[in-house]
Amino acid sequence: MAVPSASMSTRNKKHFLGVPAPLGYVAGVGRGATGFTTRSDIGPARDANDVSDDRHAPPPAKRAKKKEEEEEEEEDLNDSNYDDFNGYGVSLFSKDPYDKDDEEADAIYEEIDKRMDEKRKEYREKRLRQELERYRQERPKIQQQFSDLKRELVNVSEMDWKNIPEVGDARNRKQRNPRAEKFTPLPDSILSHNLGGQTTTSIDPSSSFSSPGSGGGMLTPTGDLDLRKIGQARNTLMNVKLMQASDSVEGQTVVDPKGYLTDLQSMIPTYGGDINDIKKARLLLKSVRETNPNHPPAWIASARLEEVTGKLQAARNLIMKGCEDNPMSEDLWLEAARLQPPDTAKAVIAKSVTYISTSVRIWIKAADLESKIEAKRRVYRKALKLIPHSVRLWKAAVELEEPEDAKTLLSRAVECCSTSVDLWLALARLETPDNARKVLNKARENIPTDRQIWTTAAKLEEANGKKHMVDKIIDRAISSLKANGVEINREHWFKEAMEAEKSGAVYTCQVIIKSIIGVGVEEEDRKHTWIQDAETCAQQGALECARSVYAYALKIFPRKKSIWLRAAYFEKQYGTRESLEKLLQRAVKHCPTNETLWLMGAKSKWLANEVDAARYLLSLAFQANPNSEEIWLAAVKLESENSQYERARQLLKKARELAPTPRVMMKSVKLEWALNNLDAALNLVNKALEKFDEFPKLWLMKGQIEEQKNDYTAALDTYNQATKKCSTSIPLWKLLANLERQINQISTARSVLDRGRLKNPKNPELWLESIRIEMKPDGVRNMAHALMAQALQKFPKSGILWAEAIFMEPRAQRKTKSVDALKKCEHDPIVLLAVSKLFWCEHKITKCRDWFNRTVKIDPDYGDAWAYFYKFELLNGTKEQQQEVQKKCIAAEPHHGEEWCKVSKNIANWVLNIEQILNIVANELPIPI
Structure with missing residues (x-):
């Protein structure tokens, strides 16, 4: 009996032996076992969370039946259990029949869903396009990033292209250090030996052009090989053939050997598309032609397809076949004339006239095909006999005639086309003034609803010096048009006024503006609308129209300062000095308390070197606006600019007594400072700061004067006091930081700027100053980049920070x-x-x-x-x-x-x-x- 090894005993050992039971574990609970408990253990009733007691389970038959019912309740995935609406499973209405009413209701709901989807389709596609454009702007393609560099490739010369190095693998030593290839030509003797010894230069006609190793070789070993002579013979034979092809029977050269291949290249179709697409299109168009041969667009499309693919003759044949099937289609005849050569096109157009003699387009094409003026005239006259009511033909015919003949032709034209305004106006332009009046009167009788006839009559009277008739004509025009039910459209009449100005009829333009400027404008909207009209006219270059609008607006609102100012700025930009001064003289009479109008007039006189006139205007302005700060300072500037410093001092002294404002005090200090009277300037600024210690420019001037006197300690004290009094003044913090950096150390300047940023947390200029200090030689560049990153997070829309950040980056x-x-x-x-x-x-x-x-x-x-x-x-x-x-x-x-x-x-x-x-x-x- 074999003893089990240690590895086998380890493998058979259960993993849960010797391990403590998990929390809540009850032995045998998975098999239905329960612990032995008494009522004294659990109380009068069983706990709801206790393990169920299956000792009194139902009999096996009932358990089997219950199991079968549970299995039936599971989802049946059989195809017979599949429903179109509910899928697999039982639905609430699965047993009900599906009749026509249900089908109709489902169809209606489906149509409603489609309709709602179509309504949302446009919005959905628009939103997708906007999201795609936004995505492309934020993440442009590499192709877009290099588009400007690609455009510059046109400037690369051919030599630069040739000198571009080949791309190679840097890891390959042979490619990094290539050696020049050496070619050594082989002698003829080696080539002759490789061909099998001795050969002959003659060719056996019965032999085939096979390789030397094949059965029927074309070279026979009869003589020595001379490859040079073979090449010479080949060149001679080619020259003979080219000479034969290039000479005709008469001995003149008709073929250029050098340009022969170029001519062949020109015969290649220029269409660069897929040939399969052409075949498909050709089949589709053929099907359309055969299905409906009386459809002209099918024939035109077929002809153009053949034209694009280079088969011009096939295109001509197709279009002529279409003309035979559809002889009443002018589009087909015109397309046929376009595809044909000029001589053949004339015959095609002549044939088309026999079918469609009343087609204006065909007659115009026939005239265009003629090269001589007389022939064109004959064509148009013949056309007008057949189509006398065509305005287009009359205009084309008149353009070819001399003035006298054109007048005769137009007289006949207005009889045939009495409702054409252009023909009446053209005839009036060619007639004498008296006859032109008669022509325009007849035109008004025939066309009582057109405004151009009336405006032309007004321009005619102005050209003849009868300006008093212009007002009557325009008034009668508006009343007559209203009586005939024509709406007076302000935009259309403004265009007529602009056209009158372009033609030189300025008075007619002014009368038109005056007559229609108030039409359709509410009383409370007049000022705003008229100013907008004037600006629109000025933008379109109609300066007289704009002047007329301003003149009428000032006539209605003579006390409105805003209209006078806009009119003055208009004259300053577009008018002359005389027109500006004339307007300002009227303006100050109506609005004497407006300082800007007085100052504009004085400045205009001063720029024209009329200093006395400027002084006189300012004196009048003083009378109308006593103790006005702007006028005081303008007078001071006038005297100081003209080197009248003593008069400027006296004016400032009087201004300090009568109107002691911060600006007056600042100008007083500036004058003394500019004249290098530093002590007097310091005394003035100290007096000014006693009254206006919250005016930052006074502190700035005091600190700069002390710096100029090299009194840096006093300047430092001044700036420190200033930052306490005027903590929101950014220039004060910057000057203090720069002075601290010059006198003390950069760390002191850093602390100053830190305090400034705490006082002004929403100002990016102090952040920029901190960054620039660190970018200087005694700063820390890494700290500058860190500060820039923080600043851009705080102020992502700050232009000064982004501009600095661009040049802080490497090139x-x-x-x-x-x-x-x-x-x-x-x-x-x-x-x-x-x-x-x-x-x-x-x-x-x-x-x-x-x-x-x-x-x-x-x-x-x-x-x-x-x-x-x-x-x-x-x-x-x-x-x-x-x-x-x-x-x-x-x-x-x-x-x-x-x-x-x-x-x-x-x-x-x-x-x-x-x-x-x-x-x-x-x-x-x-x-x-």
């Missing part, structure tokens, strides 16, 4: 960063300027210019964009482009921008104009790298 990652910046700040001028500089770094001149134009268009007041644009044109543009940028910048008068304000706000440059500031800023700007 290879800047483009990706710029895409993210544009997604977040699409219309931010600072981000657009950063993208422009990015294209400048990549030497993409055209794109860079486009982005600069986009930047200055979005925000013309952003001076940094103009300065960078001007520097870009100085380096890459022509003189005309440089002057254009300079001119636009002077017109825009920018005031903002970090680099721009460094120069414009510098007290040493206080008398410089826009052009001078632009040149200084552009020269100081670094070239982007």
